[in-house]
């Protein structure tokens with residue numbers, strides 16, 4: 001599996017990928033059953049999504065015992081990193097910190113997650129600049 005991926009995954013496709021990442025090898029029937037329960041989607045919808053993900057190179061498919069079996073070709077971490085980097089890449093560099101703080105405030109984090117973040121922030125604080133400039137305009141924005 002590749003460490004970096006240039007992959008655009010739609011909201012609906014994310015739901016499919018989360019199942020395949022969690023189960024590993026999954027049949028179209030397993031995926032359809034879970035998404036019918038979780039999202040109320042018809043199996044035709046799921047089949048379309050699976051077809052798109054195969055075309056995009058996110059899933060591999062093989063036929064075994066009359067069933068289509070899907071396996072992920074990209075790791076969950078690589079896909080999440082690509083998506084979050086793409087999102088934060090759209091933001092004003094000056095406002096990234098405040099946006100991240102707001103995100104942290106809203107999310108449910110375990111004590112382990114929090115300890116890891118505290119350690120990471122303590123390390124970053126050592127050589128962090130006193131402020132980050134806006135990069136929205138070629139010459140920066142007016143304060």
Ligand SMILES: [Zn+2]
Nearest residue numbers: 092134135136
């Ligand atoms: Zn800006």
